[in-house]
Amino acid sequence: MYLKLIEILFGVFAFILTLLMILREFGITKNLSPMKASDYVSSMAGFMFAYILFSFILATFIPGGINKIVLALFGFSPFIIGKLVTYQKVKTYSFLQILCVILSIVFVYAI
Amino acid sequence: MSLDFILKHEGNNSKGAVLLFHGLTGSPFELKKYGQFLFNSGYDVFAECLPGHGEKFEEIYTVKYQDWLDFAYSRFERLKTEYKNVFVSGLCLGAVLALAVGIKYREQVTGIISLSTTLYLDGWRLPWYKCFMPIALNTILRFYYTYPECEPHGVKNLKTRNAVKKLLTKGDVGMNDFPMTGFKELLELSAYIRKNLSKVVSPILIIHSKEDDLTSTKSANAVNKNISSKDKEYIILYDSYHMVLYDNEKEFVFEKSLRFLDSHIKQTAKTEDFVCI
Numbered sequence: 001m002y003l004k005l006i007e008i009l010f011g012v013f014a015f016i017l018t019l020l021m022i023l024r025e026f027g028i029t030k031n032l033s034p035m036k037a038s039d040y041v042s043s044m045a046g047f048m049f050a051y052i053l054f055s056f057i058l059a060t061f062i063p064g065g066i067n068k069i070v071l072a073l074f075g076f077s078p079f080i081i082g083k084l085v086t087y088q089k090v091k092t093y094s095f096l097q098i099l100c101v102i103l104s105i106v107f108v109y110a111i
Numbered sequence: 112m113s114l115d116f117i118l119k120h121e122g123n124n125s126k127g128a129v130l131l132f133h134g135l136t137g138s139p140f141e142l143k144k145y146g147q148f149l150f151n152s153g154y155d156v157f158a159e160c161l162p163g164h165g166e167k168f169e170e171i172y173t174v175k176y177q178d179w180l181d182f183a184y185s186r187f188e189r190l191k192t193e194y195k196n197v198f199v200s201g202l203c204l205g206a207v208l209a210l211a212v213g214i215k216y217r218e219q220v221t222g223i224i225s226l227s228t229t230l231y232l233d234g235w236r237l238p239w240y241k242c243f244m245p246i247a248l249n250t251i252l253r254f255y256y257t258y259p260e261c262e263p264h265g266v267k268n269l270k271t272r273n274a275v276k277k278l279l280t281k282g283d284v285g286m287n288d289f290p291m292t293g294f295k296e297l298l299e300l301s302a303y304i305r306k307n308l309s310k311v312v313s314p315i316l317i318i319h320s321k322e323d324d325l326t327s328t329k330s331a332n333a334v335n336k337n338i339s340s341k342d343k344e345y346i347i348l349y350d351s352y353h354m355v356l357y358d359n360e361k362e363f364v365f366e367k368s369l370r371f372l373d374s375h376i377k378q379t380a381k382t383e384d385f386v387c388i
Binding site for chain 1: 172
């Protein structure tokens, strides 16, 4: 029951995060005032925090050793990508981050 | 357009050299009046743009704090070969760099003037969602996020604030935004400085505003508490924000700085200055 609830919350946060990241890639923040654009990215940080948190919570409660490892890796993915990303390759790594989040949603709902 | 300035007296008529460092996303322009005042008081003054703060805005996204350190060290070494007395001073990030020079060159630094030292980003102007900063700093989001320059622009004095606003709109005296990548480098540099504060032994003047909007007095307190300098003075301002060199108490800051410099000039000549008879 609780696991289902955590899965749903994880899905919601991951979905919103994906949406915000994709919209940003399409340039939505360019049409906003600097302060609004700043708030937009801050909300992404909030959802990313929730995504990371729920990845780890799910990794703790989900059955199966491999599943735990995979979910923990998804939870760590923003930090791993954050370590690797450079200014010149932001676009590539943004795409990779979006892909990771989408894959994690698919993974959680497939198992 | 370069905003660097070097104010030198003709011949060897100066009391000493003062190396100035500007703040994060700032430029030597913010030190111009201070520099001019010190120059008029008999000092040679040197202020150059820090790496990442040049004409290309994207440089701030690629600069590392090591670049800032290398820059500060090289400028100090160059001046030390020319002057008996070399003071270092700076505002915000510049104050952190002045401390870095103090940590590395210890007794070789005649004195440090640390203004609005930014070892922690905990000022009252920062938004409530600063709690997400660790997430933004350590993920790809740091390349997305820029914190826009906004009221009060670090200035309490309304007239000056409006003037700063106008200048920032023109965009040729500093950046309009604080990119998160710059914050990350500043915080990493600050962590290094905090760890090594005990190595600072030079005389030091610390000036910090009680109402600093970017960094609270916690930073200045940490400096005051952890340095090993025997000769230290810590002044808290009560009618200024972060930009103490432009705010209501600027004259007081200028005067205090000058008094500090004048009282710490080493009168002993270098060995090569003695003439053997």
